[in-house]
Amino acid sequence: MPPTSRQAAAQARPRRCRPGFAGPAPDFAALAASLAGHGLRTTAPRRALFALLAGHPQGITVAEAIVAMRDAGIGQATVYRTLGLFETIGIIYCVHGADGRHRFIPWRPGHMHALVCRVCGQAVEFDACGLQVLERLLASETGYEIEGHHVEVFGRCPACRTRAGGT
Amino acid sequence: MPPTSRQAAAQARPRRCRPGFAGPAPDFAALAASLAGHGLRTTAPRRALFALLAGHPQGITVAEAIVAMRDAGIGQATVYRTLGLFETIGIIYCVHGADGRHRFIPWRPGHMHALVCRVCGQAVEFDACGLQVLERLLASETGYEIEGHHVEVFGRCPACRTRAGGT
DNA sequence: CAGTTTTTGATAAACTGTATCATCGAATCG
DNA sequence: CGATTCGATGATACAGTTTATCAAAAACTG
Numbered sequence: 576m577p578p579t580s581r582q583a584a585a586q587a588r589p590r591r592c593r594p595g596f597a598g599p600a601p602d603f604a605a606l607a608a609s610l611a612g613h614g615l616r617t618t619a620p621r622r623a624l625f626a627l628l629a630g631h632p633q634g635i636t637v638a639e640a641i642v643a644m645r646d647a648g649i650g651q652a653t654v655y656r657t658l659g660l661f662e663t664i665g666i667i668y669c670v671h672g673a674d675g676r677h678r679f680i681p682w683r684p685g686h687m688h689a690l691v692c693r694v695c696g697q698a699v700e701f702d703a704c705g706l707q708v709l710e711r712l713l714a715s716e717t718g719y720e721i722e723g724h725h726v727e728v729f730g731r732c733p734a735c736r737t738r739a740g741g742t
Numbered sequence: 743m744p745p746t747s748r749q750a751a752a753q754a755r756p757r758r759c760r761p762g763f764a765g766p767a768p769d770f771a772a773l774a775a776s777l778a779g780h781g782l783r784t785t786a787p788r789r790a791l792f793a794l795l796a797g798h799p800q801g802i803t804v805a806e807a808i809v810a811m812r813d814a815g816i817g818q819a820t821v822y823r824t825l826g827l828f829e830t831i832g833i834i835y836c837v838h839g840a841d842g843r844h845r846f847i848p849w850r851p852g853h854m855h856a857l858v859c860r861v862c863g864q865a866v867e868f869d870a871c872g873l874q875v876l877e878r879l880l881a882s883e884t885g886y887e888i889e890g891h892h893v894e895v896f897g898r899c900p901a902c903r904t905r906a907g908g909t
Numbered sequence: 910c911a912g913t914t915t916t917t918g919a920t921a922a923a924c925t926g927t928a929t930c931a932t933c934g935a936a937t938c939g
Numbered sequence: 940c941g942a943t944t945c946g947a948t949g950a951t952a953c954a955g956t957t958t959a960t961c962a963a964a965a966a967c968t969g
Binding site: 616618619637638651652656 | 957958966
């Protein structure tokens with residue numbers, strides 16, 4: 576749902592696939608630009624969370640973010656707010672593992688998707704170019720105007736397959 | 743109503759994607775067979791939830807199920823339990839929509855997916871055969887053992903496109 | 910640097926999902 | 940057909956997760 580109350584004044588335009596984020600070296604300039612472009616301010620907590628995400632290209636859970644941010648003196652409410660904000664302005668996206676927990680992954684150039692290991696949670700990204708073909712096909716066959724898609728593939732990573740055959 | 747359920751001939755296999763479920767006419771015999779095949783009992787709440795699901799091929803949320811079942815005098819704990827059960831024995835599967843909420847969808851033959859209109863909610867189904875190619879490619883490239891996928895495509899249906907141009 | 914508005918952190922509160930347990934009932938057996 | 944057994948249910952309590960509130964602090968503007 577859209578943000579409530581007064582501090583929602585800055586309407587963030589729902590945007591997808593903003594390139595240029597994530598990676599070993601957090602691009603704070605890009606962060607600031609994206610925030611400014613949505614009329615939002617660049618603050619220390621936002622930078623900190625952005626850096627945390629940049630250091631975890633495979634994504635983090637809310638709980639992990641809360642713990643990490645707490646060590647930096649940042650409250651959990653801010654973590655929730657900022658994650659939601661980042662998702663809204665399109666610098667991260669949210670998936671849920673098979674365990675049902677949300678995981679936030681930085682957007683990478685090219686509209687990547689995550690292949691998540693059900694056992695250890697490690698995620699590998701892949702492009703879903705095939706999906707764009709599917710979208711076009713669907714559009715022409717159904718007359719729908721396709722606005723987006725959400726893909727989730729899950730399985731077991733090589734390490735987990737080796738470690739335990741069963742489960 | 744204990745009618746003649748001799749048609750339950752087919753023994754239940756612990757298998758996913760069992761066909762024959764869902765649809766306008768809930769196949770209670772198939773439900774009973776599947777439950778019995780897992781050593782589970784056929785009860786009124788399970789039949790009721792099964793019928794509810796059959797009436798919503800596009801899936802329902804937990805909240806919707808709880809409300810609907812409450813009207814039938816069924817407790818929320820039972821709804822959670824039964825949904826989890828149905829998922830375990832493979833007559834429904836769980837996804838989370840772009841809004842982050844879980845949605846339970848009856849398995850259909852052929853593994854169809856839904857294209858949902860964001861405005862009116864009307865859904866069109868399509869097969870995602872392209873996805874199977876993608877899965878195989880991912881498996882060979884990443885070494886993951888692919889166990890499943892979830893695809894959600896959303897947009898605006900022709901009627902809603904015509905009716906209102908906005909948003 | 911002062912003013913204005915957004916953002917934050919702490920707390921409370923709401924919500925979601927799970928565990929417990931006495932009771933009920935489906936399947937089985939006599 | 941009635942008795943028995945053990946799984947299933949519903950109500951409640953409980954734990955965990957997410958959101959709302961609001962005074963205080965911080966960020967942008969000029």
